[in-house]
Every structure is written in structure tokens, then in C-alpha cells.
Amino acid sequence: MGTPTSSHAYGIGMLALIIGMSATLVFYTSFYLPESLAKPSVSEHILNPEDEFIIEIVPGAVIEGNENYVPNKPTVLLGFTNKVIWQNNDDTAHTVTPDHRQADGYSGDFGSTGVLKPGDTYEFLFTEEQVIPYHCQPHPWMTGTITVEKSRF
Structure with a gap:
């Protein structure tokens, strides 16, 4: 019997999901959130x-x-x-x-x-x-x- 290949596909899928979620979180907290909460520049x-x-x-x-x-x-x-x-x-x-x-x-x-x-x-x-x-x-x-x-x- 050979080794199952579905566990590798599952692992790669989970890794891609984690990387995607991390990138989204970094973008949201580093760029989107500060810009949306920024106050206008006032003298x-x-x-x-x-x-x-x-x-x-x-x-x-x-x-x-x-x-x-x-x-x-x-x-x-x-x-x-x-x-x-x-x-x-x-x-x-x-x-x-x-x-x-x-x-x-x-x-x-x-x-x-x-x-x-x-x-x-x-x-x-x-x-x-x-x-x-x-x-x-x-x-x-x-x-x-x-x-x-x-x-x-």
C-alpha cells in the first residue's frame, strides 16, 4: 500500500489559508485601520x-x-x-x-x-x-x- 496523498494536500491548503489570513490581518492593522481612524491635520x-x-x-x-x-x-x-x-x-x-x-x-x-x-x-x-x-x-x-x-x- 502507498501513503495517502490527501494529507499533503490538506496540509498545503491549511498553510495557504494561514498565510492568507496573516497577510489580511497585517494589511488591516497596518494600513486600513489607521487610515480609517486618522483625524485630519489641523494647525x-x-x-x-x-x-x-x-x-x-x-x-x-x-x-x-x-x-x-x-x-x-x-x-x-x-x-x-x-x-x-x-x-x-x-x-x-x-x-x-x-x-x-x-x-x-x-x-x-x-x-x-x-x-x-x-x-x-x-x-x-x-x-x-x-x-x-x-x-x-x-x-x-x-x-x-x-x-x-x-x-x-
Whole structure:
């Protein structure tokens, strides 16, 4: 009797499968994954603006008709005031929720995750020009709009 040849074919097939899977894994972790997760290149002066811009959720903001986000429709400038902080100075929890999904290429999705309890803050670093209308999820009459522009200087 001769030796079976099917075990050699099986071994060669398994070796080819292992090599193929290894090559796929190396490509995925070395090239595809880093490129898909890479953030865009943003200049240092935009990543480290000269100043922060504060928007206050004022006391009594929960009452319809009162002021709520102050200032309510600010314009911030990239490189100067593009790091924006919302401070909840009211005695009620609020949110900063975009009217429509908004994302910044560098900082990701805009909007507070969960509620801002009294005394809490939400900050966002804008790196692109955009206009974002937003509101408070539990109090939809509370609205604001932030405009992000390039500096003219």
C-alpha cells in the first residue's frame, strides 16, 4: 500500500489559508485601520486657541420666554475663540443638542452626552467653519445657534 496523498494536500491548503489570513490581518492593522481612524491635520493655532468662549445657561433658563443660552447667537473665530464652553448656571439640568446631527472632522460629533446638571459644563473644540443651531432636549423652547468662522486677520 502507498501513503495517502490527501494529507499533503490538506496540509498545503491549511498553510495557504494561514498565510492568507496573516497577510489580511497585517494589511488591516497596518494600513486600513489607521487610515480609517486618522483625524485630519489641523494647525496648532486652531487646536490651541488664544481664548475660550463661554456660553452660560442662565438661572431661570427653564422658564419659557426667559433668556437661556447667553450669548444666544455668538460667532466664534478659529484660532481665537473656537474652544467653546457651555456652563449650566441654572438649578435645572439641561442639554446642548444639535437640531440636526453635526460633526467636526477633528473633534467628532457635536452635542452634550446626557444632561448637564447644575454646575456642569460641556466643552467643544471647533476646527472647521460651520453654523450649528441647537436646543435643550428636555426644554425645546431653549434654542441657540453658534457660528464658527475663519478669522479675517
